[in-house]
Amino acid sequence: MNPSRPATASSAAAAPVNLRPAVLVVGGGPAGATAAHDLAREGLSVLLLDRAGRIKPCGGAVPPRLIRDFEIPDHLIVAKARAARMISPVGRQVDIPIEGGYVGMVDREVFDEWLRDRAAQAGAQRLNGHFERLEREPDGSARVICRDAQGETFVVHPRHIVGADGARSQIALQAVPKAEGGRFVFAYHEVLKRPQPEPAGYDGSRCDVYYRGSLSPDFYGWVFPHGDTLSVGSGSADKGWSLRASVGRLREAAGLEGCELLRREGAPIPLKPLPRWDNGRDVVLAGDAAGVVAPASGEGIYYAMLGGRLAAEAVSRAIVHADGRQLAYARKAFMRDHRKVFWILGIMQRFWYVSDKRRERFVSICADRDVQQLTFESYMNKALVRARPMAHVRIFFKDLAHLLGLIRA
Template sequence: MATVEYDADVIVVGAGPGGSTTAYHLARNGLRVLLLEKTEFPREKVCGDGLTPRAVKQLVKLGVDTSPEAGWLHNRGLRVIGGGMRLELDWPELASFPNYGLVRTRLDFDDLLAKQAVGAGAELRTGVNVVGPVLDDSGRAVGVNAESGPGKEPVTFRAPLIVAGDGVSGRLPLALGLAKREDRPIGVAVRRYYQSPAKTNDNYLESWLELRSRDSGDKLLPGYGWIFGMGDGRVNVGLGVLNSSSAFGKTNYRRMLTDWLANTPPEWGMTDETNAEGPILGAALPMGFNRVPHYTRGVLLVGDSGGMVNPFNGEGIAYAMESGELAAEVIVQALARAEGADRERALAGYPAELKARYGGYYRLGGIFVKLIGNPQIMRIATKHGMPHPTLMRFVLKLLANLTDPRDGDAMDRVINAMTKVAPAV
């Protein structure tokens, strides 16, 4: 039997937060890592640019300097607007997570993470578009076929294991027959940058539970909105709509964004088109494990490729990075074993651990998505929940998935118990 010449121990497809985090932890453990990215850095990505303490924890693990001096805007918590009320909720004080969030544009955020991976020893190749897997006679992926550079030259890379961090499109898992599950929640989000000195330096991420249109007689619009100050004179403004809403797929989301912003104070600068920077861009939010299995035939899925966006709040970066760290941990152990059944046993631990960590929580998130998709239920919940700060602090912990697993307070114990008894997705 001929010996296969491998280009790396692991090929990671996609240098987003999930892929770069995976590559970093693999390289730190001494493995040869080839990180392939189809674009060139820096590159634009559609995102709210807000990071909760879950994501901050992952950045600290990567050795990233998150100080203001390093270009990060810190925030204390979440400002919730709805039901005629405005409530500021600080991030909880926990042993498991820091008590601050961050804001940074994706234009250089992904570039920064990719550089951390390279600094740890990974080899990054940009301008390499992976078009599909290389399969052996048993149907197992043993490499990838790609197009490299402006001339789209065909190139093949080989490795015993591959990580798909190729985002919402999931081109690599699709080539393996892993289609998106239609029974899982999905959202769509649009966002735009505006020059807004009045809102740019904000200590809180701002979430709007009710969106109203001035053009339609103060009509209540579907979905939820956000305004995140960037600290550089700009704000990131956007909205999301879930597939549980009757408006999903039937609405001009870009028009809806401008309708909502027409109701904001003129001094914020978001009603003036001359303050806008760039077009309104949109992206899908794949939630609640909407592509499974997360390991099959030599390929592990991380982040959006595996539908790991939190259904409660649309957060994807933290879960991409967490799944990347877990995938690396499993791969390191698997490659220390002989090829065959023993190695596969270790790799099977990856989807099992993902299910144990997030399965029950995502199940609850799916129920939550169905409930808030009904405007009447959302209106009642906002009206009766917002006046109760203690209840809203509980909701913040639940929506942001911020609890201490042990020795937490009463809220933590209730949330942890709920996620344990909920059947995993």
């Protein structure tokens, strides 16, 4: 193959790919596809490099703010969850209704491809391949070595790079200071065909979350509806923990052991944002590559798409001002609005997820009406709720009573 004319994602006979784009976006998940879409819509030449066929294990939950902010059409919402059920180690069930709305559920295989196609319709060029390494020309400009779907090497010379290549990002490790040493939860799920008839206790409009040490020593298990399918999964930072075995136990506990298995997926998920997202020159990170998955909940789609949008804004600023230091805008803007949420969720995970005794108390706290309302208002709108200070005071004292053992779980 002529390295100046690599095949595009759609056809080897398509128009030549621009190997000197203004921006190379590596990774076509929600973060990369959003960044590529926003940059292309501004009129910049964008090359979106993505390895076809990769699907991240994900419950697929998208809050109303994501649907609104990123203009997601209703046909991509395969189910609408109107309640969540928290299940304790001893089997106590706490149902939390989602009043006045719903949490959308998406099929990542369909959803991610729609996002990539939208980027292409905005003008981004797509290429099926993967990043190998970043080199520098004598003048300091980027020289990106890539490999296409046929295994042949080609070189891209972008002015800027958006690294959206997932957890353990190679772009981050090669280009961004302090990117090594990140901590991860390893997630695994099985996509099952929706059972017919539905087993007792299953509800296609409810997300079930299991807090049990037998399913995860430091995270949780989930059963999330996806319309004609469902996602059953678990995660753990313990490398020796058998996630496949724990998902098998979860399927049995949920009465889903007889469901048809459609596919299995597994991947690392970062636990906290990286201390830097850019190199101060021409590289900025987004999504899992930047570490933006919420602790405790594992939610990542909204934060990935927001990170992709902020990365695009940072690149635009860097181009307008001819100053690579503008790339730091992405992290500054993200942390300004979400630092406290990530900090609180991190404390929750480190404290409540360490033993079944504490998990039992955590589920008990979730039965509190104040906790339910503030939690879902914050989740749906992606901001800490400050409108009802007395509710926060009540929650604080109830939480303290649980910590001191003054309230029975």
